[in-house]
Amino acid sequence: MEEEPKNKALLYIFLVLLLAIGGSFLYWYFLQGPVTPGPGNGSTDGLTSSSGTLPGTSGSTSTGTTGVPNPIPAGEVLYIKALTGESVPVRDFTKNPIATTETGVVIVDSSDYILMHYVPDQSFLITIINEDVEYARQKAESDLLSILGISKAQACILRVSLTIPRAVSETLSGQDYHLSFCPDGKPFFRF
Known part of the structure; x- marks a missing residue:
């Protein structure tokens, strides 16, 4: 039982580091202003x-x-x-974050996904943690729209990454799928 909180803490640390690295890359590569x-x-x-x-x-x-x-x-x-x-x-x-760090806010931590906001580059990260990735993606996308009070069109112009860790699916990990309803959204392909 003590290992579960340690695993969640490690996952949070990993996600914050991932956001920091990704945010820095996006900032220096795309924003440059x-x-x-x-x-x-x-x-x-x-x-x-x-x-x-x-x-x-x-x-x-x-x-x-x-x-x-x-x-x-x-x-x-x-x-x-x-x-x-x-x-x-x-x-x-x-106003009611799950957790905060110097650079980010954990908005949702459910059994299906984790939603974080990375302040320096104004991005959102959705990490799918349920093996039923299609269901979790649909839930996460719906919740994102509801929590932020925005339309799909508005969500598509925000910086939103949707990822799947290797622990959930080795074949689907390592990619940014974005939001499924956006032009840059990618479907999940299983091999």
Whole structure:
């Protein structure tokens, strides 16, 4: 029984390291420029609330970069820098995290998948940990949309990696499958 918490701790450490390495690579290879501030706040961290205050504090607006009202209540919004360079308003997932580190937030840790956010490059990592990978992927993708309060189109412009560790499937590990409903999404092929 003591080994299970150790395994989870090791998995968290591995995921944070993976995110750090991947984030650094993405930053240096793709971004190579300044991070766009969240709307109306002048911050350069890319993870800001709608009012320019720290996440979790009260805000005064709930409109995204397009000016279209967001269904997320004021003060409950974070802006995540998308691949397109625009800021996408999402529900504040930092209020009740499973765990936090200096560089990331564990948003979900279920028997099917782990969902993490890596702050430096504004990416999300979904790690499938259920052997029924199709079910776990569907659940993780649905939950991501629900937790962030975004559409599939908005999710497709965010940095989202979906991976499967070798311990779950040797044949499916080692790839980034992305979200299944996005143009860069890859199906699971079994050999």
